[in-house]
Amino acid sequence: MLLYNNRRLLRLLLQRQGSVFFRPETILAGLLLAGMGSFVQHARDTGWEYAPDIEHHYGFQAVGVGVTFAIVFRTQLAWGRFWEAATHLHMMYSKWMDAFAQFQAFAEVTAKAAFEAGDHVRADLLWQKQLRLKWNFALLSAFAAERLCRGDNERMKDDGSERIRTRTDLRIEVGESA
Structure with missing residues (x-):
């Protein structure tokens, strides 16, 4: 990359x-x-x-045509990369919006049914989760946009795979004391 x-x-x-x-x-x-x-x-x-x-100045024109072709070719590659990145960025945000809309629709219907059934505690819990997810998706979008605009290129090269901890690493075995 x-x-x-x-x-x-x-x-x-x-x-x-x-x-x-x-x-x-x-x-x-x-x-x-x-x-x-x-x-x-x-x-x-x-x-x-x-x-x-x-x-005749044909030789100079031939060199000029070659240089012009190289410049146009490189510019076209860069332009294509830019639009491919913009397309993927648009797709990423649309997928996040789809996931958020699906959760919102499910939670709203479930909370309404719980409220009508008289289970106000469950309805309040679902509305709190909806609010929490709104904040989380807003933060996710803000962090992604900030990272793309002003990300640290040196940190982008480091994929951070050595710092990733799996569920197995986080699991506490029975009999171990903390």
């Missing part, structure tokens, strides 16, 4: 990690092409007798 830090434009432009611009072979090829172009232009400007007499 490519991780970007989009908080500052200068950092985005000069970031080495994940960038194709700062690879040694890319820099070498760019410097080689720039040097060759500068040499040819300087040779023609000074009137050097061995300078190539370029009657």
Whole structure:
């Protein structure tokens, strides 16, 4: 997964990690092409007798077309990644909304039936659970949005699997004293 830090434009432009611009072979090829172009232009400007007499600028156009194609291709890949992420984000929020709506519908009908049956304690308990779940889903959405906007990229690389404790790890065996 490519991780970007989009908080500052200068950092985005000069970031080495994940960038194709700062690879040694890319820099070498760019410097080689720039040097060759500068040499040819300087040779023609000074009137050097061995300078190539370029009657047509097709070669320069071919290099320009290649660079343009590479830039457009990379931009299209980035644009596709952006829209794929936006689609998955929309799907995530819609699934959370579906789960919340299902629980709300079930709890509302159950609480109403309990209230009409005279079980006010159960109805109050269900309404408290509904309120608690509303707060939890609001917090879940807020934390997810904050993490996506201003998440710590270094912490994203660490999946935290060594800190995960399973139910078996949490289970207290009979006979063990705490």
